[in-house]
Amino acid sequence: xxxxxxxxxxxxxxVFLLYWFVFSKTKSTQNAFLVxxxxxxxxxxxWRFLFLLLFxxxxxxxxGIKIEKSIGERExxxxxxxxxxxxxxxxxxxxxxxFFAFSFSEALNNIGIQSSPLLLDVILPVGISFYTFxxxxxxxxxxxKRIQSEKDVIDYALFVSxxxxxxxxxxxxxxxxxxxxxxxxxxxxxxxxxGVYQIxxxxxxxxxxxxxxxxxxxxxxxxxxxMNSLSLILGAVYFAFQIYGDFSGYSDxxxxxxxxxxLDLLRNFNYPYFSRDIAEFWRRWHISLSSWFRDxxxxxxxxxxxxxxxxxxxxxxxxxxxxxxxxxxxxxLAWGFINxxxxxxSLLLGTNRNNMETAELHWNFNSIKVFFSILATxxxxxxxxxxxRAKSIHTAFxxxxxxxxxxxxxxxxxxxxxxxxxxxxxxxxxVLVEWNSRYKIEPISGKFSWLKMALCLLTIIAxxxxxxxxxFIYFQF
Amino acid sequence: MTKFIIVIAKIxxxxxxxxxxxxxxxxxxxxxxxxxxxxxxxxxxKAENYDVVILGSSRANNHFVPELFEKKGLKTFNYGMxxxxxxxxSLLLKLMAERNYKIKTVxxxxxxxxxxxxxxxxxxxxxxxxxHHSEIIKNHFSSQENFxxxxxxxxxxxxxxxxLIGFREMYNTATSKPTNILxxxxxxxxxxxxxxxxxxxxxxxxxIRNKYYEExxxxxxxxxYKLITVMTPMCANVKGLDYFEKANQIYPExxxxxxxxxxxxxxxxxxxxxxxGARMFTKIVIEKFF
Numbered sequence: 001x002x003x004x005x006x007x008x009x010x011x012x013x014x015v016f017l018l019y020w021f022v023f024s025k026t027k028s029t030q031n032a033f034l035v036x037x038x039x040x041x042x043x044x045x046x047w048r049f050l051f052l053l054l055f056x057x058x059x060x061x062x063x064g065i066k067i068e069k070s071i072g073e074r075e076x077x078x079x080x081x082x083x084x085x086x087x088x089x090x091x092x093x094x095x096x097x098x099f100f101a102f103s104f105s106e107a108l109n110n111i112g113i114q115s116s117p118l119l120l121d122v123i124l125p126v127g128i129s130f131y132t133f134x135x136x137x138x139x140x141x142x143x144x145k146r147i148q149s150e151k152d153v154i155d156y157a158l159f160v161s162x163x164x165x166x167x168x169x170x171x172x173x174x175x176x177x178x179x180x181x182x183x184x185x186x187x188x189x190x191x192x193x194x195g196v197y198q199i200x201x202x203x204x205x206x207x208x209x210x211x212x213x214x215x216x217x218x219x220x221x222x223x224x225x226x227m228n229s230l231s232l233i234l235g236a237v238y239f240a241f242q243i244y245g246d247f248s249g250y251s252d253x254x255x256x257x258x259x260x261x262x263l264d265l266l267r268n269f270n271y272p273y274f275s276r277d278i279a280e281f282w283r284r285w286h287i288s289l290s291s292w293f294r295d296x297x298x299x300x301x302x303x304x305x306x307x308x309x310x311x312x313x314x315x316x317x318x319x320x321x322x323x324x325x326x327x328x329x330x331x332x333l334a335w336g337f338i339n340x341x342x343x344x345x346s347l348l349l350g351t352n353r354n355n356m357e358t359a360e361l362h363w364n365f366n367s368i369k370v371f372f373s374i375l376a377t378x379x380x381x382x383x384x385x386x387x388x389r390a391k392s393i394h395t396a397f398x399x400x401x402x403x404x405x406x407x408x409x410x411x412x413x414x415x416x417x418x419x420x421x422x423x424x425x426x427x428x429x430x431v432l433v434e435w436n437s438r439y440k441i442e443p444i445s446g447k448f449s450w451l452k453m454a455l456c457l458l459t460i461i462a463x464x465x466x467x468x469x470x471x472f473i474y475f476q477f
Numbered sequence: 478m479t480k481f482i483i484v485i486a487k488i489x490x491x492x493x494x495x496x497x498x499x500x501x502x503x504x505x506x507x508x509x510x511x512x513x514x515x516x517x518x519x520x521x522x523k524a525e526n527y528d529v530v531i532l533g534s535s536r537a538n539n540h541f542v543p544e545l546f547e548k549k550g551l552k553t554f555n556y557g558m559x560x561x562x563x564x565x566x567s568l569l570l571k572l573m574a575e576r577n578y579k580i581k582t583v584x585x586x587x588x589x590x591x592x593x594x595x596x597x598x599x600x601x602x603x604x605x606x607x608x609h610h611s612e613i614i615k616n617h618f619s620s621q622e623n624f625x626x627x628x629x630x631x632x633x634x635x636x637x638x639x640x641l642i643g644f645r646e647m648y649n650t651a652t653s654k655p656t657n658i659l660x661x662x663x664x665x666x667x668x669x670x671x672x673x674x675x676x677x678x679x680x681x682x683x684x685i686r687n688k689y690y691e692e693x694x695x696x697x698x699x700x701x702y703k704l705i706t707v708m709t710p711m712c713a714n715v716k717g718l719d720y721f722e723k724a725n726q727i728y729p730e731x732x733x734x735x736x737x738x739x740x741x742x743x744x745x746x747x748x749x750x751x752x753x754g755a756r757m758f759t760k761i762v763i764e765k766f767f
Contacts, residue, residue, distance in 0.1 A: 187478050193481065196484065453488070453491070454491050454495070461499060461636065462644050466636050467643075
C-alpha cells in the first residue's frame, strides 16, 4: 500500500475519521487504534514480516526496561548488547548476509580457491532499516541515561511502528516522538491544514517530478553505452531530481499525514540542492539519518575532537557506513566514500560550518559566488549520484568517462520515445518554486494558498506519470 | 473539525472541476486533429474512396507498400499500426464504415494476432479520447474490464494512458507538431537490414476462432468490401512455424504468404521485412490478387 496509491487514498480518510470520531476519547484508545492500523498497513506488504516487527518492538521494549532496572554495570551492558546484537543481527541477515557471502566467495575465487557462496533465499522486509534504527536509538538513549524506558507497551509500539514513518522514515527519536505519544491529541485545524498542503506538495514531488524524471533517467542509465555527453549529464541530473523528488516527496507525505493525527515528525529534507558546500548539503539531506549517525556513531567515535587524523577517520567511517546503510552493494559504499572525499577539504580547512544560514541571492558580487557555489555543489552531488544509481562501480566509471570523452552535445531521442532535453523546463520550474519557498516547509501555504493548491492539483493530474508507475526508491532500503 | 471537513470538501470539489475541465480540453484538442495518427485521421474524416485499404499490425504497416498499388492505379492507404491487435483493426474498420468509406478491397494481415482477443493498450488508447463522441467506440470498449472507469470518471483515460494520450501528446496535437505516421500513404519502411534478431519462437502462440476477425468479416460483408486476409512473411529461423498451418485449419480462407519472401537480407528483424523485402512482398500480393 503506497502513499500515492488509490487504495491508500481510501485507507487514510477511513483511519482519520475513525481516529477522531471513534477512538479519540483517551490517549490510550488513540494509540491502540494507531498501532492496530499501523500493523495492518505493514501487513499489506507481507504479513509474515509482521512477526519480525513485533519481535523487534518487544525486544527493545523489554531490554529498555531491563537496562534501566539493572543494578550492576555488567547487567546493564548485557541487556544493552543483547538488544544491539539482535537488532543488527536481523539487519545483517536480511540485508547484508548474501552480499558478504557472495563477496567472500568471489575473493576466494580470485585467489584461486574455488568456492560457491551459500546464499539465503530471503527477501528484504520493507522498512527494516528504519524500524531497527528507531529501536536502536531508543535502547542507546536509555543505556546512556538520556531518557527513561517506556513502560506502556502500546505507546512504545506506536513509536516504532507508526504507519506514516514505518517503511521509509523519517527515523524518529524517542526524545522527540515519545513525549507526543504520551499525551492525548486534540484536533488542530491549522496543523491539519498544513498537513494536507504538505501531502499535496509531496505528491507533486513524487508523481510529477520523481516519476517523470525516472522515465528519462532509466532510459539513459539503462542504455548509457549509446548515449552522448549531453544525455549522460542530463541522466545524472534527472536522477538527482528523481531521488530527491521521490524521497523528500515521501517524507513530505509522511510528515503531512502525521499532522492529521496530531503528531509532528522530524523534518527530513531542507532544500538540499540549494547548499553551497557539501557539509551544508548533508545538513539538509536525509536529516534524520545524518543526525542519527552523527549522534550514535560520529560523536561516540570522537567526532571532531582529537587529532586531524582521527577526525578524518571518523568522517570516512560515518560516510561509508551511511552509504552501506542504503544497501548491500559496492556502489553504495563508493557513494559514501566519494561524499567523505568531498567533505574532507572543508573538515581540514575548518570551513564545514560556514554556511549555516539559508542561501540568499541579490544583485551583488557575493551572490555570483553563492550561485556558483550552489551550482558546483549540485554538480559534484550529481557525480556521486551516478555511483548510487549505476549497477556496478565499473559501470559508474564508464558512465563518467564517457561524459568527458564523448564530446557530443546534441540532443538524443531516447528509448522512452522522448528527447533527452525535454524535461529541463519542468525541472527549472520546480527549482524556481522550491527556491521561492525555501524558508517554508511547503510552497502552498501563505498568500493565495487556494490558487497555489489548485495549481498543484492541476499539475498532479495533468503532468503526473501514472502509466509507468515507480515504487518509492527508499522502500528497498 | 467542521472547518477542516469544509477544506477537504473544497479540495475534492476543485479536483472534480479540474478533471472535468481537463477532460473537456484534451478531448476538444483531439477532436480537432487529423494529422498525427491513423486513428484520429479516420475518426475526424468524412467519406473516402479507396481501392485498397490495408489493416493489421506492424506486420501490415511495414510490409505493404501503397506506392506500388498506386502505380497499378489502385488508390491505397496502409492503416496497419505497430502493436495493433485485431481488436483495433476491427474498430478502425467499423469507424470507416460508419463514415461511409467506399472501399473495394480490404487487405487484412491476420496471423499472429489471431491468437488473442485482447486490446493492445498502446493502440486502443488512441481511440479513448472519442469514447463520449462515438457509440461505436463506446460499444467496442464496453466489454473491457475497466470500461466503467474509462467511460464515467472524467479524465481517467488520460491519466491511465498518460504516456499515449496524456499532456505531452495533447500538447503536440494542439501545436500540430508533425509526425511521419501518415507519410508514404501510411507505410512505414524499415530501412536497416538484419538489425534485429533473426530468430523467433512462436511455439507458445495458439490461433483461436477470433471474435474480432469474425467482426471484420461481417463488416466487410455488410458494406460490400472485398476481404483478402493474409499471413505475412517471417524469417526462416522460427520455432513453431506450424502456427500458420494451424491458423489455416481454423480459417482456410486466409492466404498463407508466410514463406513467399526468403532470405535474411530481406528482413529487418525476424518478424518484419525491410523496405526491399516489403517491396518484393507487395509485388507478389499485387500479382496474386489484382
